[in-house]
Amino acid sequence: MGRLSNDDERAAAHARLFCPALVRAVLGWLRRLGIPRCHRTDVAGQVWLNAWQSWPRFDPKRGRPERWLNAITVHVASHYHERMRRRREELVALIDVADPAPDAAATMESDSIRAGAIDAVNELEPKLRFVLVAHDLNGVSMAHIAEEVGLPLSVIYKRRTQAIRALRDIIELRENTEDFARRAGQQ
Structure with a gap:
């Protein structure tokens, strides 16, 4: 053939x-x-x-x-x-707000979201959490992180990608669990 x-x-x-x-x-x-x-x-x-x-x-x-x-x-x-x-976006106020401070309900919801995000980050594997926190929260360059831990830059990028994926999975699992519990409570 x-x-x-x-x-x-x-x-x-x-x-x-x-x-x-x-x-x-x-x-x-x-x-x-x-x-x-x-x-x-x-x-x-x-x-x-x-x-x-x-x-x-x-x-x-x-x-x-x-x-x-x-x-x-x-x-x-x-x-x-x-x-x-x-990309730069400018937010334009469409209405005048008498008091720009959030109300109590918004503050509680914001605190709850923040606490949930911190808990989700804490559930990550330590090596993934380190890269995510160092780069995305503390602003350390990926090259500096790679140099600091003695690993190739590509490994650090892969770990960050894995960390983001794992974080999304954790948050999605929590949302699905909350939705299920909410639906079960309505029946």
Whole structure:
């Protein structure tokens, strides 16, 4: 059996790429790359647009089409994070507020949210908690953290991603438990 021609290889790669399974894969990659859920489908749309536009330049001999799509996804996610870092929004007051201080109920809710977030962070593995607290709360650069603990920078970035994912899972589990308890109490 002979080798496939370049056109046949491209057709096979096209069939592998533009299928529902890879749509889900792209959304998963974006989740792991730290794209917020509310922006994930928009960013995924940009990934597919970039893939479609660069499809004529795709060479199946250089690698699997999934790897090519993953590289596009990482590139688009990187640009998303860069844009978000530079984004500046100004809040405009639509109404005049007599007393800008929060009322007692808002203060209690804010304190409850803060305490819940602290508890969730404390549930993280120590090595994940260290990176998250040092970088996201104390503003220490990732390069400085890597140097301080003597690990490659890529490991520190992976730990931060794992910490954020674990923190989301902890919070989501708590919300689901609270929803379940609330629904059970109504019955």
